[in-house]
Amino acid sequence: MxxxxxxxxxxxxxxxxxxxxxxxxxxxxxxxxxxxxxxxxxxxxxxxxxxxxxxxxxxxxxxxLDLDDEHLKQFFPLESTIDQMLEVYSQFLGLSFQRNDSLPVWHEEVVAFEVLDGTAVVGHLFLDQFPRDGKFGHQMILPLAPCFTDGADCCVPACVNVSNLSRPEGGKPALLRWSEMKTLFHELGHAMHCICTSTRFSLLSWAWPMVPWPGGVEQDFLEVPSMALEKFACEPALLARVSRHVRGETIGEGTLVKLQEQDKWxxxxxxxxxxxxxxxxxxxxxxxxxxxxxxxxxxxxxxxxxxxxxxxxxxxxxxxxxxxxxxxxxxxxxxxxxxxxxxxxxxxxxxxxxxxxxxxxxxxxxxxxxxxxxxxxxxxxxxxxxxxxxxxxxxxxxxxxxxxxxxxxxxxxx
Known part of the structure; x- marks a missing residue:
């Protein structure tokens, strides 16, 4: 086995x-x-x-540590936090993420991105962020299309980040808890693995055991890229970059140090x-x-x-x-x-x-x-x-x- x-x-x-x-x-x-x-x-x-x-x-x-999760989440408005996470991955991996509302989606709340390397489209990323009846109740990445080539034709990979985050209410932005922010970094790490895949055969492209078709890396390697990229979330310089209080304040250095301590608590x-x-x-x-x-x-x-x-x-x-x-x-x-x-x-x-x-x-x-x-x-x-x-x-x-x-x-x- x-x-x-x-x-x-x-x-x-x-x-x-x-x-x-x-x-x-x-x-x-x-x-x-x-x-x-x-x-x-x-x-x-x-x-x-x-x-x-x-x-x-x-x-x-x-x-x-005296960390107040309710206060802390004020520094992680959903929309701006995701934008900054994608900027981090863009800078590091040489990708750009362009929202494309013309791509077909299965629900009006789903957000679609074309992912480009230079001028070439190399994949598609979908964000399905909010809960609905019958939807999976946690966060995960699911592949929607594998990567493969057939002569001169190429199918680029596509995946969706399935989340169940709090919706914006009463004109106020949706906010991420620290644990949700870290999980999102992890899941987007899986997405980067999926989108950056370049294989000839679909059997060799990104997938995981819950997906009802064969393929993907060795199961005990599957989490390596996402767990490595997830660790961005605990580095003070990057954490300061992706965080921004709803009133525009930056997160304090003392809090950044405490969050690092919390990560190994x-x-x-x-x-x-x-x-x-x-x-x-x-x-x-x-x-x-x-x-x-x-x-x-x-x-x-x-x-x-x-x-x-x-x-x-x-x-x-x-x-x-x-x-x-x-x-x-x-x-x-x-x-x-x-x-x-x-x-x-x-x-x-x-x-x-x-x-x-x-x-x-x-x-x-x-x-x-x-x-x-x-x-x-x-x-x-x-x-x-x-x-x-x-x-x-x-x-x-x-x-x-x-x-x-x-x-x-x-x-x-x-």
Missing amino acids: LEPKMAASASRAKDFCQEMFEKVRPLRDAEMTRLAGRKAASGEPGGLHAWDLSFYEDMLKREE MKGIQESRFFAMALFDLEIHSRAPPYAFDGDENLTMQQLLDKIVTKYTGVPPIPGTHPAASWYHMVIGYDAGYYGYGWSDVYAADIFDMLLHSPEGLLSPETGRRLREAILSPCASRSGNDMLTSFLGREPSTEPFLRRIGAVTEATSR
């Missing part, structure tokens, strides 16, 4: 989850100690339970939880029940989940709950593939670290051209590992990811 992916085998994917967990475990332990201390300071008896984690994470974040706990679920997914798809884990045999699926989660997060799950029963990734093509999010994020951090430390600057068109040529344009015509080593000039490393989340420092990573 994993042979067509970068990991190539379940054992390699499991090793990745276990090795990454061991590397983030010290950070997780330090964060758990902080949460336990905050609980004790509140006068609550006993150690930490599963239901304590989010509560005390949020309490500490409010106390230490309790990452040790978060990543440990992720690797627990990723390993559980791999275990249940590697053999029929009963299962075995850490020397325990004859485990039911629930017992397996409890043991993995307890080891990786440091606290047992809430009794009587069955999170695997409502885990929708298992029915949209990510069965035995959930690890791919973490796999992609690790290598995305390596790409972004190179972008961040480029002598030409973060948004250097030259670096963007190299990213297009090495990572975005080939899509599935090259393996993920080949594309990574081509862009990086070396084998990928986990160190930039670990530095980014605070699991290692610059000094200890050398």
Whole structure:
């Protein structure tokens, strides 16, 4: 099942989850100690339970970062924020986005863009931003047309960003929460991957498991470009560029620093939880029940989940709950593939670290051209590992990811 992916085998994917967990475990332990201390300071008896984690994470974040989400979203009016995001991608990737109201759309609220490289149309981007009955309830990119060539004819790729953002009301602009803004950067990263694809065959163009036709990059590489480009959202200089208060004020430097801190808030706990679920997914798809884990045999699926989660997060799950029963990734093509999010994020951090430390600057068109040529344009015509080593000039490393989340420092990573 994993042979067509970068990991190539379940054992390699499991090793990745276990090795990454061991590397983030010290950070997780330090964060758990902080949460336990905050609980004790509140006068609550006993150690930490599963239901304590989010509560005390949020309490500490409010106390230490003091970020007001309702105030913060005033800096992200939807229309101007999207315009600035597209400007960022335009400068970096050498593209231009021209709104074209003559393109056919399926609803009056959908906005259509022609995407040009110089004078040549290389793709189409549609933004379907607001909720409607029967519409998918989150944000995602869906391909509408693949890329392929047939002799002298070329079909350029097209995709849509499906969102469910708040509409403008009472003459006031729609506003994005911080999390929505970051997700939008991520999804537009997928869109850039789709639009920059240049392949001969449609089977090799951009797609993902939820799409009802075959194609696309290896599943555990799918998120690499979008996760790398998403990290633009947390860089103070770029964040200042895309943000603008509804009254025209700029976002303060102190707030920019706090947003960077928020991005890695309790990452040790978060990543440990992720690797627990990723390993559980791999275990249940590697053999029929009963299962075995850490020397325990004859485990039911629930017992397996409890043991993995307890080891990786440091606290047992809430009794009587069955999170695997409502885990929708298992029915949209990510069965035995959930690890791919973490796999992609690790290598995305390596790409972004190179972008961040480029002598030409973060948004250097030259670096963007190299990213297009090495990572975005080939899509599935090259393996993920080949594309990574081509862009990086070396084998990928986990160190930039670990530095980014605070699991290692610059000094200890050398």
